[in-house]
Amino acid sequence: MDRLTFRKASEQDLDTVIRMLADDVLGQQRERYETPLPDCYREAFQAIHTDPNNELVVACVRGEVVGVIQLTFTPYLTYQGGWRATIEGVRTSSTTRGQGIGTKLIEWGIQRAKDRGCHLVQLTTDKKREDALRFYEQLGFTASHEGMKLKL
Template structure:
């Protein structure tokens, strides 16, 4: 299934998009809930409301002809490093399976970078699970460099 790149649009996610976004997050080779139909609960709605109300967070969907085909989240992080420059964090980049390998992910990241530039960010960053070797090649091809080692502490 090929698409016309001109038909790809981006918009802020709406409340009714939450089940689709959660489904995209779950349709992933290493997702913790892979293959499990998303059970949208109070935590999802509360998270959406918090993201939606926060001017430093943007949950975005990509559409082709009104169909949601991808999603990502941008978080703008103020900080004192880099002369007080804000940084943009790209998270949860997902493309629906039938639309993968057609340039949608590349377009979503390019849109994110442009959005960060418009906001005056000094840096764009992202993290990727160590098992995602294909994603690492993808991000490298877009000019990102593996510059830091990340650490996480699971709390729940």
């Protein structure tokens, strides 16, 4: 594989990012990949882009976006006022899956969390994503907590 590079996502990347988010069974149920994209995606991008504790980063090969990761940095009173990084929305292009890009995205995210002084990196994945669960475990993540959600 050619050299993988990482950069902050731009609004011009949004179409590709949303296409990747919608390109699986669960994503098809919750995303709206349409042309033009619904305004809600641009509004969310602007909120992420202007928040110093959020980073939307794309992985590129020869300038082509092939992966995405979102990092959110949160201060906590626990762990003596420690910071945590939350990894969300990790996807790779369907044409490049199985080439190690997902691993490189997570490794990059972990290093970025260290660079920001975080003591912990956390993520969630849908229990239906058995391959993703195995993938994250292979990278050293443990299912140490039971996560819960309430849809509003």
